[in-house]
Amino acid sequence: MRINVTVNGIAYEKDVAENRTLLRFLREDLGLTGTKEGCGAGECGACTVFFNGKTVNSCMVLAVEANEGTIETIEGESSGGMLSRLQEAFDRHHAVQCGFCTAGMIMSARELIHHTPHPTVDQIKEGLEGNFCRCTGYEQIIEAVLDVTGGYTAKEELIHV
Amino acid sequence: MYENNDPRTLAYVGKSVLRKDTSEKLTGTATYVSDMVLPGMLYAQVKKSPHARARIVKVDISKAKALAGVRAVLTGDDLDYRIGLYIVDKNILAKGEVRHYGEAVAAVAATSLEIARKAVDLIDVEYEVMQPVLNHMDALKTDAVLVHPDLGSYEFIEAAFTPVPKTNIANWTKLRKGDVEAGFAEAAYVVEREYDNPSVQHVPMETHVAIVRWGARDKVTIWSSAQSPFTVRNLFCHTFALPLGNVRVIVPAVGGGFGGKAGIHLEPLVACLSKKAGGLPVKLQASREEEFSLLPCRSALTYRIKTGVAEDGRIIAQKMEMFWDAGAYADYAVNVTRASGYSASGPYEIPNAWVDAYTVYTNKPYGTAYRGFGHVEFHWGVERHMELVARTIGMDPLEFRRRNALHPGSITLTGEKITSHTGDVVACMEAVARSIGYGKLTAAEKNRELATGRKIGKGIALLQKAPAMPSNTATAAVIKMNGDGSVTVNIGLTEIGQGSTTALAQIVAERLGFDIGKVHVMVDKDTESDPYDWQTVASKGLIMSGNACILACEDLLRRGYAVASHVLKACVEDLAHDGENVYVRHDTENCIPWRSIAIGYAYPDGKGIGGPLIGVGSYIAQGLSNLDKETGQGKPALDWTFGAHGIICEVDPVTGEYAVRKVASAFDVGKVVNPALLRGQIVGGMIQGLGTATCEGYIYDDAGHLLNPSFTDNKIPTARDLPMEIETIVVENSQIDGPYGARGVAEHPMISVAPALGNAIQSAVDADLAHMPIRFEDVWRAMHDKHPIDNWITKTPAGSCRSDPAARIHTPDAAISP
Ligand code: FES
Ligand code: FES
DSSP states (O other), X not given: OEEEEEETTEEEEEEOOTTOBHHHIIIIISOOTXXXXXXSSSSXXXXXXXXXXXXXXXXXXBGGGGTTEEEEOGGGTSBTTBOOHHHHHHHHTTOOSXXXXXXXXXXXXXXXXXXXXXXXXXXXXXXXXXXXOSSSOSHHXXXXXXXXXXXXXXXXXXXXX | OOOSOOGXXXXXXXXXXXXXXXXXXXXXXXXXXXXXXXXXXXXXEEEEOSSSSEEEEEEEOHHHHHSTTEEEEEEGGGOOOEEOSSBOOEESSOOSEEOSTTOEEEEEEESSHXXXXXXXXXXXXXXXXXXXXXXXXXXXXXXXXXXXXXXXXXXXXXXXXXXXXXXXXXXXXXXXXSOHHHHHHHOSEEEEEEEXXXXXXXXXXXXXXXXXXXXXXXXXXXXXXXXOHHHHHHHHHHHHTOOGGGEEEEEOBOSOOTTTTSSOOSHHHHHHHHHHTTXXXXXXXXXXHHHHHTSXXXXXXXXXXXEEEOTTSOEEEEEEEEEEEEETOOTXXXXXXXXXXXXXXXXXXXXEEEEEEEEEEOSSOOBOOXXXXXXXXXXXXXXXXXXXXXXXXXOOHHHHHHHHBOOTXXXXXXSOBOOTTSOOHHHHHHHHHHHHTTTSOOHHHHHHHHHHOOEEEEEEEEEEEOOOOOTTXXXXXXXXXXXXXXXXXXXXXXXXXXXXXXXXXXXXXXXXXXXXXXXXXXXXXXXXXXXXXXXXOTTOIIIIIHHHXXXXXXXXXXXXXXXXXXXXXXXXXXXXXXXXXXXXXXXEEEEEEHHHHTEEEEOTTSOEEEEEOEEEEEEEOOSOOOOOTTTOOSOOOSOOEEEEEEEEEEEOTTTOOEEEEEEEEEEEOSSOSOHHXXXXXXXXXXXXXXXXXXXXXXXXXXXXXXXXXXTTTSOOOOGGGSXXXXXXXXXXXXXXXXXXXXXXXXSGGGTTHHHHHHHHHHHHHOOOOOBSSOOHHHHHHHHTTOOOOOOXXXXXXXXXXXXXXXXXXXXXXXXXXX
C-alpha cells in the first residue's frame, strides 16, 4: 500500500507491505536507525516514537496506520547540529551508557515533560516505566529529567569515607 | 602505576568528565551492528529445537531450498566444526542429537527476513524425543543420562580444567588449604546449609547480532556485537583452521553486554551461511526469545557450606561444595566454576578450607559469563550463611563479619597475602552500616512501623571479586599524535556502555598534561587496526588498559622529547612540556609547539627530522600463576575489589510483600577516576543485582521447555523499581599497580545485593531464606517455614515441585553445637 507520512518534518510517499511495522519502516525503509528494537513485542520501549503528538511503541504500530500521520523520532530531536536541552541534560548527568535505550528514553521523557512540565520523581518514574534500561539503573536519567524541568538540586556523585 | 598522587595536582583524574561517546548515542547516530545493512546482504534465521533432548532422525530441507530467495540452507550434517572456549563440546548446528530447548538445528540465509522466516518454517525435523536430565543434582547420580557421552574424547584446556569422562561433570575444581577435618574437630559450633539460585538472562537491550562475509581465498570479515573482538578472532580461526590474518573482526557501538557477549556466539554459524551463499554478507540478529534460549544464560547454582567456628566467633574451618548447572555446553560455566572455587569463601579468612566446585551438564540452555562471574550467585550463599552462623552462635552479624573479614596479613584461600594496598572490606561494611543505621530503628522508622503495620528490617552483605583471567592476560595501547597536536588513542577494549573510553581519555590527558578535548579514544574496534586486547570482561579494562595507556603516553613523550631535543639544541633531561609546547626548563621561551613536531619537524631550511609521533604501551598481568589442580594454591588475582551493600526494607508480616526503601553501597575502588561514571556503574549494577534478587529467573516445565523467554514473563527492573533512597560510597586505598591507584569495579555493584536484601527481610520478619530470587511468596513461605519454591523446574509455571527433593540434602536445622 502507498502511504504518505511526515517524519521529522519531511514528507515521504512510500509503498509498504500491510504487515510492515512502523519500526521497520522507519529503520529499513527510511534509514532512521536511531530508533531501536529491544523486543519487538511492545514491552521494552526502545522503539518509542511520537505518532501524531503521542508516544507509541513503533514495533506495535503498522506503517500503514501512519498514513497521513506525523512521526517524530530521535533524529529530529537535535537541530542544526545542536543538542536539545533534554539531550544536553542526559549528557551532563551521564544518563547514557550503552545508548541502546536512549532514543526511546528521550522520546518518553519529552512526552512526560510535555504534559507534566514540573514532574516529581515519582511522576518521572511513572513516565519512564515503559522504557527498560539495563545499564544505568535509571537514577541519572531521572536526574537529567529533573534538571531540564527545574527540579534538580545538585548533590555529590559519591560519598567519600 | 602511580600511587598517592596528590588529588590537587590532578587535572582530570577524579573529575566527572563528560562521556566521550554521547554526541552519537544521544542523537541516534551511533551505529550498532543491528543498524547495519551491507550491499547484497542476506538475512539468516535459525530452526530451533522444541525439545530438551531428542535424537534427530531426519531433517528435510527440500521445501526450504526450493523457496525463491533462499540462498543457503545448512544442517548439522553439513558442518564438521566444533566450538568451545575451554572444552570443545558444541557443534555449530546440532548433530545427531539436540541437547537443550532452543538449540539451533538448521539455518537459512535468504534475501529478506520474511523469506528466511518462511524457509525455516518449511524445514521439517523428525525427532525421537528422549528423557532429558534437567536438575543438575539429578545429573550427578550414577545412573543419570549423560548429556555428553563422549566427554572423554573432547579437546580441553588441561592447565585449568578437569572434566570427568563418563559423568556429567564438565569440570571439577578443587581447593585444599590447611586441615579442614581437624578444624571441625576443634570447632565449638558447626553450621551447615545449602543455598541456591536459578539461571537468569543478561538482557542486554541489543540482542546478539553478527554480520559475516566469507570472501574469496577465505578472507573473512565479521561485524559483531561482541565484547571481545580478539577472542572472537582467535576462536574463529581455531575452529576453521584459518591464519589470524585472514579474519577481521569489527565491533562498532554495542548495546550492552554484561558478559553475555564475551566469547564467541553467532559468528561461526553466520560465517558458514555466508560461505555457502557464495560469499555474500549474511546477518543474524537474535530475537528477544532467542536471546533467552538460543544464546546462553547465567548458570544456576546449588551451594552447600559447612562452617566450623570457635567459641570466640572465629571461623576455623569451612567446607564448600558448589554445583554449577552448565546447561548443555560448558562455554564459560567451567571457568565460572574455577573462579568461584578459588574465591568461594567471599572476603573472609578461612584457615582450614576445602572446596569442591563442579560444573554439571544438563539438558537446558547453557550458561556463560555474566557480570560478577559466579560471585553474584555464590555470595548469596556466603552472605546468607554468615548471617546464619552469627545468629546461631548468638553474635551480632556485623561483629562476626568484622572478626573474620580479610585484613592486612590475612591469607586468602589460594595462599595470597592481603596487604594494606589490597583494599579494605571492613571500611566498606562500616560505611554502609552507618548509612542505613544498622542494628536499630530510628524513632521515625518505629512510627512508620506502627502506622503501616509493616516491619522494617536492615541487612548487610559484603563482597569481593578479582578478575578471572589467564595469568598472562595482556593488552596494549597506541597513541598517535595528529598534526594539530591532539592525540588519537587506539585500544582493543570495547565500549559496551561501561565508559572506559572516557576514563581512559582522562588518564591519557592526565599523563600527557593535555587538554581532554585534545584526546580522542576510538569507540569502534577493528582487529586489523587496533592493538591486541584479551577481552572486555572481568572488570580489568580500567586497570589494564589504563596502565597500557600510561606506558604509551610515556613512550610518546620520550619520542617527542627526542625530536625536540634536536630542534631546541638541549639535552632531553632539560626538557619539559605542557599541553601546547615542549620547552627547556631553565629557558621556557626556547620552546617548540607539539603540532610542529607531531608528524615530523621541518627546519627553516626545509630539512626534516622526526616523523609522526606514535607512542606504544603494552601491559601484561604480572606475578600471577596457574593454580595447583589438587590444592588450588597459587596467585590468580590481579586486584581484589571489596565492597558492601546495606539495605533497609519494609515487609508486610502477613503477606510477605516487601519494598526496598534504601540501598547503600560502598566499594574500595583504589582511586576514583570519574565520579559520575562510577556512580553509573554502582547504581546500574546494584539495580541489576536487585533484579536478580527479587524477580528474575528461568522457569522450565518438567520436559525442559523454557516457559518464560520474554519480558512479559521474565521481568527486569524498571524505573518504578528503584529504591526510595540510594547512596553510593567510595573508599580509596590505592592499588599500587593500578593507573593513578585505581582498580576495577564494573561487576562488583551487582554482587551481594541479594543477600543484603535477604538479611534485611530476615531481620524484619524472621523469614529464613535460602533461595533467590526472593519473591513475595518465598517470603511468605519462609515465614511459615515451608521450603522455598524451586524456581527452575516446575510442573506448572506456578507450581512448586522439585524434580527430586531426595537428591538435594538440605539441613535447615542448621546448628549442631556440641
Ligand atoms: S521493541 Fe518495541 S517495545 Fe520493545
Ligand atoms: S544505556 Fe544501555 S540500556 Fe540504557
